[in-house]
Amino acid sequence: MTLEKKRQGETLELKLNGWLDTESSPILAEEIGALDEGVTSLVIDCSALEYISSAGLRQLVAAHKKMDGALTLRHVSNEIMDIINMTGLYKKLHIEA
Amino acid sequence: MKERLSRRITAYFLIILVVTILFSVTWNDYSTRRSIIEMEKSLAEGCSRAITALLEHYYRSDSNEDASSESSFFLWNAVRNFCRGFNQDALYIYTVDPGSSGRRMLLAVLSEETDVIPPDRGAELFPLPDHPLTAEESALLSGRESLVRIDWRKGFARGALWISLLPVSGDAGPFFLGMEYSLGLEDGQILSDFWADILLPNIALGVAFLVMILMFRKRVAMPIRLISDRMKRFSRNSSKLPEPLEIHSRDEIGEIASSFNAMTKEITSYIANIEKLTKERVEINVQMDIARRIQNGLVPEKRVLKDEAFCVSAMTRPAKAVGGDFYDCFRLKDGAVCILMGDVSGKGITGALFMAVIKTMIREKLALGLSPAQALNSTNEQLLLQNPEGLFATVFVAILDQRTGDLRYANAGHTRPVLLGNGARFLTPDTGIALGLFDDAGILDEHMLLSPGQGLFLYTDGLPDALNAQRLPFGTDRLLAALREIPRGPDPAETVLQRICAEVDAYREGVEPFDDMALLTLFRSSPLSGGELCPLPVSLSSFQAIKKAVFALTGDTPAAKKALLACDEALTNIVQYSGASRLAFRCSRQGDKLCVVFSDDGIPFDPTAAFSQEKPFEQLDSGGMGLILIRQTASETRYVREDGMNVFTLAFSL
Numbered sequence: 001m002t003l004e005k006k007r008q009g010e011t012l013e014l015k016l017n018g019w020l021d022t023e024s025s026p027i028l029a030e031e032i033g034a035l036d037e038g039v040t041s042l043v044i045d046c047s048a049l050e051y052i053s054s055a056g057l058r059q060l061v062a063a064h065k066k067m068d069g070a071l072t073l074r075h076v077s078n079e080i081m082d083i084i085n086m087t088g089l090y091k092k093l094h095i096e097a
Numbered sequence: 098m099k100e101r102l103s104r105r106i107t108a109y110f111l112i113i114l115v116v117t118i119l120f121s122v123t124w125n126d127y128s129t130r131r132s133i134i135e136m137e138k139s140l141a142e143g144c145s146r147a148i149t150a151l152l153e154h155y156y157r158s159d160s161n162e163d164a165s166s167e168s169s170f171f172l173w174n175a176v177r178n179f180c181r182g183f184n185q186d187a188l189y190i191y192t193v194d195p196g197s198s199g200r201r202m203l204l205a206v207l208s209e210e211t212d213v214i215p216p217d218r219g220a221e222l223f224p225l226p227d228h229p230l231t232a233e234e235s236a237l238l239s240g241r242e243s244l245v246r247i248d249w250r251k252g253f254a255r256g257a258l259w260i261s262l263l264p265v266s267g268d269a270g271p272f273f274l275g276m277e278y279s280l281g282l283e284d285g286q287i288l289s290d291f292w293a294d295i296l297l298p299n300i301a302l303g304v305a306f307l308v309m310i311l312m313f314r315k316r317v318a319m320p321i322r323l324i325s326d327r328m329k330r331f332s333r334n335s336s337k338l339p340e341p342l343e344i345h346s347r348d349e350i351g352e353i354a355s356s357f358n359a360m361t362k363e364i365t366s367y368i369a370n371i372e373k374l375t376k377e378r379v380e381i382n383v384q385m386d387i388a389r390r391i392q393n394g395l396v397p398e399k400r401v402l403k404d405e406a407f408c409v410s411a412m413t414r415p416a417k418a419v420g421g422d423f424y425d426c427f428r429l430k431d432g433a434v435c436i437l438m439g440d441v442s443g444k445g446i447t448g449a450l451f452m453a454v455i456k457t458m459i460r461e462k463l464a465l466g467l468s469p470a471q472a473l474n475s476t477n478e479q480l481l482l483q484n485p486e487g488l489f490a491t492v493f494v495a496i497l498d499q500r501t502g503d504l505r506y507a508n509a510g511h512t513r514p515v516l517l518g519n520g521a522r523f524l525t526p527d528t529g530i531a532l533g534l535f536d537d538a539g540i541l542d543e544h545m546l547l548s549p550g551q552g553l554f555l556y557t558d559g560l561p562d563a564l565n566a567q568r569l570p571f572g573t574d575r576l577l578a579a580l581r582e583i584p585r586g587p588d589p590a591e592t593v594l595q596r597i598c599a600e601v602d603a604y605r606e607g608v609e610p611f612d613d614m615a616l617l618t619l620f621r622s623s624p625l626s627g628g629e630l631c632p633l634p635v636s637l638s639s640f641q642a643i644k645k646a647v648f649a650l651t652g653d654t655p656a657a658k659k660a661l662l663a664c665d666e667a668l669t670n671i672v673q674y675s676g677a678s679r680l681a682f683r684c685s686r687q688g689d690k691l692c693v694v695f696s697d698d699g700i701p702f703d704p705t706a707a708f709s710q711e712k713p714f715e716q717l718d719s720g721g722m723g724l725i726l727i728r729q730t731a732s733e734t735r736y737v738r739e740d741g742m743n744v745f746t747l748a749f750s751l
Binding site for chain 2: 021022023050051052053054055057058061079082083086087088089091092
């Protein structure tokens with residue numbers, strides 16, 4: 001998986017590319033752990049995300065908790081949405097089409 | 098046009114009558130003529146002798162031939178008297194001159210003429226021929242004949258003529274005596290004889306025959322025609338009893354009539370009987386057909402149920418009649434495998450329906466979650482409430498939890514199942530009483546552990562009771578021996594069935610089975626035995642190898658990705674939590690089903706047991722979502738701990 005960052009003021013946009021599996025999820029974990037105080041809004045662009053495992057989802061939950069809910073998922077494909085739905089995360093996560 | 102018997106008899110009779118008449122007329126004519134000629138002959142002989150004596154006397158007393166003399170007159174008168182006396186019409190005496198052969202009339206008399214006839218008038222009345230001596234005259238002269246008959250009508254106008262030589266001694270002569278009488282008398286005689294002797298009796302015979310033929314018509318021909326008409330009508334519609342023949346005569350006709358009456362009665366009842374039997378047979382066949390259809394619908398001849406953890410193969414071998422053997426295998430909601438085998442007491446449609454009821458009852462109860470014994474006891478109670486036919490059934494039920502190998506079973510009087518493993522031995526369950534007999538059937542649940550590779554063989558008594566040509570049963574010892582020898586292949590349940598069938602067929606030597614037979618084999622298969630597992634490093638990076646292997650089978654599809662998600666989670670669990678040092682993996686595809694097996698030597702952990710543990714959202718980042726995803730994406734999951742390894746099997750629909 002590769003990751004692209006875009007900072008616009010207090011908003012950080014992360015674009016995920018490829019497979020976010022157990023092996024690659026530490027990349028995302030590291031990024032989230034490194035978030036500074038100045039970021040008040042986190043946007044994750046999933047348009048290029050092909051796959052997500054529970055390890056990846058866990059990072060999404062961790063990011064959601066760290067941002068106190070100020071996390072938005074964008075351009076989530078149906079496949080990824082299916083997996084989010086399976087775990088029930090859709091109830092809490094803020095997802096934009 | 099049909100010939101009537103009486104007409105034919107009449108025709109025959111008429112022919113016989115005509116022939117008889119012709120014959121008798123001919124015979125009568127012949128014999129009459131013969132007797133007349135005999136009579137004529139004797140008269141002629143007598144006459145000839147008398148006249149010879151007369152002439153002898155005449156010539157001895159007086160040789161004068163003068164006709165006018167007294168002695169001549171006396172002679173003439175005497176000849177005339179002889180003529181009358183011997184019943185002749187005319188007599189004449191002539192002589193033949195031996196030199197010239199000329200004939201000369203000497204004397205002639207007519208019986209009706211009283212006057213003397215002079216010789217010249219005599220020659221006129223009886224013109225003698227001029228020609229030389231006839232053959233008859235020569236025969237007389239030579240003495241070969243004494244009397245000849247000449248049918249000389251052309252010469253002697255009056256009729257038949259007898260001529261004799263009068264042997265008068267002395268020089269005179271030779272004298273021929275001609276004797277004539279009218280033929281009319283002869284014919285008249287014959288005719289009157291004909292009327293009296295032949296025609297009258299024949300007419301009497303004809304009348305008698307007429308009476309007889311009328312009698313015959315009334316007593317024989319008419320009744321026979323009546324009988325024949327009745328027979329014709331009867332043969333057109335034999336199922337209806339005709340009205341009896343009212344012929345009561347004591348002769349053969351009466352006998353025929355009474356026989357006919359008895360026969361029609363018998364045939365009618367016989368036909369009615371046959372019709373009834375045929376109807377019954379058709380009904381029975383229809384019943385058997387229905388029964389067979391019910392049975393085939395409920396108990397298919399072949400049934401296979403299997404997945405990675407177990408395999409069940411079942412079959413029935415129907416005999417000629419519809420039997421009551423049945424089996425069933427199905428999966429409960431929780432995935433456990435139910436097998437049951439039974440035999441109901443009734444055959445035909447009754448047995449089939451009873452079987453349907455029992456099978457449905459047991460299946461419903463098992464589906465509701467009842468244990469085998471509970472299901473059987475409850476079915477027994479229900480059967481006892483309404484079982485007017487007094488039917489009963491022996492049933493064996495087992496439920497296998499294929500994840501743990503726990504086998505719960507109960508037996509209601511059925512044949513003991515065989516436990517297959519290393520060898521084969523009878524499982525000896527605490528046998529209860531067959532269903533449908535007693536309130537307290539005493540059916541109990543029993544447990545045992547069926548290890549991977551072990552199996553259960555169920556059968557009905559048609560198998561051990563199969564007879565060979567010597568009428569000896571196959572027997573249970575032979576069964577056990579056969580089961581022990583069967584090698585376990587990749588599909589052990591099917592192998593066992595095939596081998597046992599072949600074994601029984603070979604034993605039977607072509608003898609038709611008289612009882613049906615049902616067989617069922619259940620094997621708990623080891624997932625490890627399904628094929629080679631590929632060892633992988635205990636590392637998250639192994640996911641790439643898994644991904645490659647799965648995509649190789651499925652291609653990069655959304656369904657394959659979901660399967661990989663579950664594999665990812667399973668791998669993560671093993672790598673991160675199990676402490677395993679060895680990991681092996683296998684994936685296979687059957688149709689649209691993908692099957693994945695993970696095997697590791699980590700601490701025993703049953704992921705399927707942890708499925709139900711829900712976590713609040715806030716704790717999800719600490720884990721737990723992996724199992725949720727596995728449960729959501731896999732169509733089947735199974736866990737066994739085998740030989741110190743966790744074996745986790747996942748199946749997916751593609």
